[in-house]
Amino acid sequence: MTTVKSWNGMAQLALVQRMVLRSAGQVRISMAMLSLLSRLPGKDRLMVKAVEPIHRAAAAITLKQY
Numbered sequence: 001m002t003t004v005k006s007w008n009g010m011a012q013l014a015l016v017q018r019m020v021l022r023s024a025g026q027v028r029i030s031m032a033m034l035s036l037l038s039r040l041p042g043k044d045r046l047m048v049k050a051v052e053p054i055h056r057a058a059a060a061i062t063l064k065q066y
Contacts (some may be wrong), residue, residue, distance in 0.1 A: 015057040 021027045034050060037043055 006016050010041075012057075012060045015053070018053055 021030060037047055037050060
């Protein structure tokens with residue numbers, strides 16, 4: 001039986017793996033796309049798809065209060 005805690009850990013791992021780019025070429029393409037998207041009209045609608053995985057991964061990380 002899989003517990004909720006282990007499912008949560010697997011979901012966080014999957015989000016991080018999708019967020020991390022695997023090659024220098026992917027990083028270059030990603031940066032070029034973000035640069036181009038910021039110059040297009042209607043950029044808010046287009047940027048949501050590019051930034052959404054980053055927001056989900058950041059929201060999945062819980063930070064301690066110090």
